[in-house]
Amino acid sequence: xxxxxxxxxxxxxxxxxxxxxxxxxxxxxxxxxxxxxxxxxxxxxxxxxxxxxxxxxxxxxxxxxxxxxxxxxxxxxxxxxxxxxxxxxxxxxxxxxxxxxxxxxxxxxxxxxxxxxxxxxxxxxxxxxxxxxxxx
Amino acid sequence: xxxxxxxxxxxxxxxxxxxxxxxxxxxxxxxxxxxxxxxxxxxxxxxxxxxxxxxxxxxxxxxxxxxxxxxxxxxxxxxxxxxxxxxxxxxxxxxxxxxxxxxxxxxxxxxxxxxxxxxxxxxxxxxxxxxxxxxxxxxxxxxxxxxxxxxxxxxxxxxxxxxxxxxxxxxxxxxxxxxxxxxxxxxxxxxxxxxxxxxxxxxxxxxxxxxxxxxxxxxxxxxxxxxxxxxxxxxxxxxxxxxxxxxxxxxxxxxxxxxxxxxxxxxxxxxxxxxxxxxxxxxxxxxxxxxxxxxxxxxxxxxxxxxxxxxxxxxxxxxxxxxxxxxxxxxxxxxxxxxxxxxxxxxxxxxxxxxxxxxxxxxxxxxxxxxxxxxxxxxxxxxxxxxxxxxxxxxxxxxxxxxxxxxxxxxxxxxxxxxxxxxxxxxxxxxxxxxxxxxxxxxxxxxxxxxxxxxxxxxxxxxxxxxxxxxxxxxxxxxxxxxxxxxxxx
Numbered sequence: 001x002x003x004x005x006x007x008x009x010x011x012x013x014x015x016x017x018x019x020x021x022x023x024x025x026x027x028x029x030x031x032x033x034x035x036x037x038x039x040x041x042x043x044x045x046x047x048x049x050x051x052x053x054x055x056x057x058x059x060x061x062x063x064x065x066x067x068x069x070x071x072x073x074x075x076x077x078x079x080x081x082x083x084x085x086x087x088x089x090x091x092x093x094x095x096x097x098x099x100x101x102x103x104x105x106x107x108x109x110x111x112x113x114x115x116x117x118x119x120x121x122x123x124x125x126x127x128x129x130x131x132x133x134x135x136x
Numbered sequence: 137x138x139x140x141x142x143x144x145x146x147x148x149x150x151x152x153x154x155x156x157x158x159x160x161x162x163x164x165x166x167x168x169x170x171x172x173x174x175x176x177x178x179x180x181x182x183x184x185x186x187x188x189x190x191x192x193x194x195x196x197x198x199x200x201x202x203x204x205x206x207x208x209x210x211x212x213x214x215x216x217x218x219x220x221x222x223x224x225x226x227x228x229x230x231x232x233x234x235x236x237x238x239x240x241x242x243x244x245x246x247x248x249x250x251x252x253x254x255x256x257x258x259x260x261x262x263x264x265x266x267x268x269x270x271x272x273x274x275x276x277x278x279x280x281x282x283x284x285x286x287x288x289x290x291x292x293x294x295x296x297x298x299x300x301x302x303x304x305x306x307x308x309x310x311x312x313x314x315x316x317x318x319x320x321x322x323x324x325x326x327x328x329x330x331x332x333x334x335x336x337x338x339x340x341x342x343x344x345x346x347x348x349x350x351x352x353x354x355x356x357x358x359x360x361x362x363x364x365x366x367x368x369x370x371x372x373x374x375x376x377x378x379x380x381x382x383x384x385x386x387x388x389x390x391x392x393x394x395x396x397x398x399x400x401x402x403x404x405x406x407x408x409x410x411x412x413x414x415x416x417x418x419x420x421x422x423x424x425x426x427x428x429x430x431x432x433x434x435x436x437x438x439x440x441x442x443x444x445x446x447x448x449x450x451x452x453x454x455x456x457x458x459x460x461x462x463x464x465x466x467x468x469x470x471x472x473x474x475x476x477x478x479x480x481x482x483x484x485x486x487x488x489x490x491x492x493x494x495x496x497x498x499x500x501x502x503x504x505x506x507x508x509x510x511x512x513x514x515x516x517x518x519x520x521x522x523x524x525x526x527x528x529x530x531x532x533x534x535x536x537x538x539x540x541x542x543x544x545x546x547x548x549x550x551x552x553x554x555x556x557x558x559x560x561x562x563x564x565x566x567x568x569x570x571x572x573x574x575x576x577x578x579x580x581x582x583x584x585x586x587x588x589x590x591x592x593x594x595x596x597x598x599x600x601x602x603x604x605x606x607x608x609x610x611x612x613x614x615x616x617x618x619x620x621x622x623x624x625x626x
Binding site for chain 1: 469
């Protein structure tokens with residue numbers, strides 16, 4: 001697999017958390033873009049179609065929450081991988097797009113990064129069992 | 137002068153009153169000797185004296201009085217025997233306003249009277265008492281006119297009081313039914329025609345014309361909500377139906393929008409004496425407030441839990457950023473991991489609405505996702521833990537697991553961990569015993585100093601429990617005991 005820039009979009013309305021996530025992604029040598037709501041996220045995606053992964057909070061302010069945003073992204077840019085996070089426990093009524101992932105808040109930087117790598121380079125990183133679990 | 141043995145035959149018999157009549161000095165009265173009395177009076181007196189019905193006669197313009205033994209039984213010493221041969225207006229002065237006009241009516245030739253269950257107070261014993269009478273005044277003819285009045289009467293006081301009591305009881309029951317806090321209705325027949333409806337039901341469905349109309353007519357908005365079909369089924373099968381928190385959409389008035397309510401209720405078939413189904417009895421409660429309250433509470437609880445975990449995530453972010461320059465990464469990582477463990481303990485509690493968590497669930501949540509979770513054996517009875525014990529257990533398990541992964545049985549490929557708990561003792565002295573036992577890890581050495589992790593474990597499940605730590609070279613083990621009742625507190 002040729003080396004290329006990994007670009008990750010982080011959608012999080014809590015500035016402190018957003019700052020920290022952007023920071024640990026950049027420290028990992030990837031490009032991190034931040035958005036505080038779904039509208040801002042869509043605007044960014046229009047400009048940067050080379051984004052490979054979107055890490056979004058489910059609970060977002062405004063008319064569109066993380067699930068609605070993901071549905072739009074999935075239709076328009078099906079190649080973008082989606083990872084959700086939330087402080088809520090997910091009940092069965094929450095339906096996430098196929099092939100998406102979920103990380104419960106609070107999470108460890110390392111765990112999130114390991115998940116990103118396993119999604120983007122499945123051959124190199126064996127998807128180890130961790131508190132991060134795949135849902136579909 | 138008494139009639140004595142020579143009294144006329146029409147005064148024969150008649151018990152006490154017959155005797156009194158015969159002894160009476162009629163010759164000195166305004167009526168003159170009994171021998172001289174007109175035929176119609178004689179016939180009536182004979183009839184009266186020989187009847188077991190209470191009877192009474194007023195005769196002539198002075199309304200001179202005669203009565204029989206049965207009537208005498210209704211009179212006290214204040215009346216009897218002086219009423220015999222006395223004048224009516226004087227004898228009955230106290231109730232003349234009631235009976236006077238009726239007697240005048242009969243005497244004037246305007247026909248007989250009939251009264252049922254009429255209250256006519258009388259004075260049997262010197263004290264006035266309420267007596268209910270069914271009685272009639274009939275004319276006694278005399279030479280083309282009216283000579284007197286025959287009274288045939290019946291003391292119906294017992295019957296009257298009994299009927300009154302029944303009526304009062306029925307009214308009381310009706311009132312209880314009407315004022316019952318729950319709704320109650322009864323319907324008749326296969327079309328479910330309303331028979332009775334109480335206030336609570338009218339409050340739920342609004343004022344409508346219920347009685348005598350079918351459920352489908354009265355509550356058309358119930359179509360497609362399944363209730364007609366439920367009623368039909370109960371009527372057909374006779375099997376009762378119990379509904380819990382069932383939604384129902386009703387219109388309080390035809391021009392009002394539909395309003396959603398929730399009800400607990402029972403439909404039960406009512407039966408005729410021969411066992412056939414006659415209708416349906418329905419009783420229930422409007423539980424809308426409870427259901428909405430619970431939904432709100434759930435929402436608030438969910439929001440709160442989200443806030444708690446979001447705050448933990450913020451602390452996580454602040455710590456990550458603040459501690460970036462710290463060279464020693466291990467304590468930083470340990471701290472961040474403990475925050476994650478705390479967040480997960482919250483999840484377990486939230487899933488149980490913060491009341492009590494199943495111990496097994498809390499243990500499994502702590503080991504879920506571990507690379508070597510299948511090297512951990514978990515066993516123990518079903519035990520419910522209160523919120524603080526659940527948090528303590530989750531944090532202790534986090535420390536034990538972290539330690540095992542770093543240095544103990546989970547640090548190699550062959551080690552095993554056994555987690556077990558049991559209840560010892562009885563009654564108030566019951567204790568929960570929690571065991572953690574490692575085998576197959578690298579040889580164990582006692583650490584030189586006690587860290588926060590060991591202190592956390594040392595506090596036990598109730599904050600001051602008995603904890604035994606054993607650094608057996610074969611494997612680390614811990615035994616934690618705590619009073620059982622204590623662990624279920626909030």
